[in-house]
Amino acid sequence: MKYIFLIILFCTYFLSPTPEATNYAFEQYSVSEVLTKLGDKSIKFPPQYQLKNVSVENGKRLFHTGFSTKPSGKRTKKQSKHFVCTSCHNVEREDPDMSVVDPQARLEYAQEKGIPFLQGTTMYGAVNRENFYNGDYYKKYGDLVLKARKNIYEAIQLCAVECAQGRKLKQWELESILAYLWTLELQFDDLILSEEEKDFIETAMKEDLEKDSAIAIIKSKYIKGAPATFIPPPKDRKKGEAYAGDPQNGKLVYDLSCKHCHENERYSFFALDDSKLSFRHLKKHLPTYSRYSMYQVTRWGTSPLPGKGSYMPHYTKEKMSEQQLQDLRAYVLQQAE
Numbered sequence: 127m128k129y130i131f132l133i134i135l136f137c138t139y140f141l142s143p144t145p146e147a148t149n150y151a152f153e154q155y156s157v158s159e160v161l162t163k164l165g166d167k168s169i170k171f172p173p174q175y176q177l178k179n180v181s182v183e184n185g186k187r188l189f190h191t192g193f194s195t196k197p198s199g200k201r202t203k204k205q206s207k208h209f210v211c212t213s214c215h216n217v218e219r220e221d222p223d224m225s226v227v228d229p230q231a232r233l234e235y236a237q238e239k240g241i242p243f244l245q246g247t248t249m250y251g252a253v254n255r256e257n258f259y260n261g262d263y264y265k266k267y268g269d270l271v272l273k274a275r276k277n278i279y280e281a282i283q284l285c286a287v288e289c290a291q292g293r294k295l296k297q298w299e300l301e302s303i304l305a306y307l308w309t310l311e312l313q314f315d316d317l318i319l320s321e322e323e324k325d326f327i328e329t330a331m332k333e334d335l336e337k338d339s340a341i342a343i344i345k346s347k348y349i350k351g352a353p354a355t356f357i358p359p360p361k362d363r364k365k366g367e368a369y370a371g372d373p374q375n376g377k378l379v380y381d382l383s384c385k386h387c388h389e390n391e392r393y394s395f396f397a398l399d400d401s402k403l404s405f406r407h408l409k410k411h412l413p414t415y416s417r418y419s420m421y422q423v424t425r426w427g428t429s430p431l432p433g434k435g436s437y438m439p440h441y442t443k444e445k446m447s448e449q450q451l452q453d454l455r456a457y458v459l460q461q462a463e
């Protein structure tokens with residue numbers, strides 16, 4: 127008996143393969159650093175830390191609380207009376223595979239990571255993107271998006287004023303937010319690369335070979351702009367979609383999205399919680415065309431309340447699928463019973 131035990135111990139100790147240490151030199155750098163080393167020119171907006179009062183700390187506070195510290199040492203005016211950037215944007219990675227746009231995969235990932243599921247795209251990896259306010263956002267903001275499409279400064283400023291309904295950012299505030307966003311740039315851990323692809327990138331770096339292909343491989347692993355498609359709610363608001371909804375999945379949408387802003391009126395003047403009252407209110411107005419209809423607000427949003435600036439941003443197809451809206455409906459109807 128003793129010997130068998132010793133043999134097993136021996137085998138597990140000496141014969142099991144030691145996990146291969148992945149020692150790719152390039153992985154010590156960020157994605158943008160490797161791209162730049164390979165000769166890629168897409169990094170157009172590096173952080174400007176040297177400018178007066180620009181700091182990651184100021185940018186982070188502005189982003190999360192709406193305040194930061196002026197050059198004089200005093201606190202700034204709040205950027206928006208109503209919102210903070212995190213009302214609508216995560217700062218964590220929110221997709222299991224960064225090269226795919228899949229709202230259901232994102233919803234499950236958000237649940238696993240304990241982060242909300244929101245209308246705006248995460249700021250994680252924003253500095254790695256090459257296009258902003260894509261697709262149908264032109265329909266909402268018109269020519270304003272043209273300047274912002276290729277320029278992250280303009281994208282931040284547009285969002286501060288239009289999305290957050292707040293004041294314009296001063297140059298040092300804008301630079302500070304950008305400096306903060308640079309702390310959220312993509313790392314190689316975030317990308318799904320095979321061993322062959324890693325070997326290829328390693329060789330390209332070391333031997334100066336096939337650098338364009340290496341750049342193309344890296345860039346195929348994440349989206350360079352978040353697509354946006356505006357879609358209407360179901361044609362028949364009484365019946366919803368022809369297919370069934372999954373209330374359990376609808377609960378995820380409700381908890382990770384609606385409650386993020388509506389629980390205890392956190393970022394709105396309208397409260398939603400787990401009470402029958404909330405669900406009955408949603409159910410009652412669901413089939414209508416009023417601003418109390420969940421269908422109306424999820425797909426068309428609301429316009430800013432006069433004097434308050436609070437409004438509900440709509441969900442594009444990429445931020446809430448038709449199935450997910452049907453699931454939310456199923457959950458609301460179930461809970462209203």
Ligand code: HEC
Binds near residue numbers: 205246259281
């Ligand atoms: C009320 C919701 C809301 C608030 C508040 C908000 N945003 Fe946005 N933001 C959006 C939406 C919706 C978009 C549309 C494009 C997207 O994110 O996919 C967007 C887009 C952006 C983009 C372009 C992202 C891209 O990949 O297209 C940036 C950058 C940005 N916001 C920064 C900010 C900053 C900085 C703040 C705070 C000052 C802020 N946002 C506040 C909703 C919001």
Ligand code: HEC
Binds near residue numbers: 245388417424438
């Ligand atoms: C980014 C924050 C945010 C998210 C997420 C959000 N809402 Fe809203 N919602 C608002 C704001 C702000 C208003 C505007 C009125 C206000 O301030 O009360 C609003 C308005 C509404 C209204 C109309 C109420 C009224 O008084 O006019 C309904 C209904 C509603 N939301 C339902 C939902 C549902 C259902 C979800 C989830 C699918 C959701 N909201 C997700 C911020 C949000």
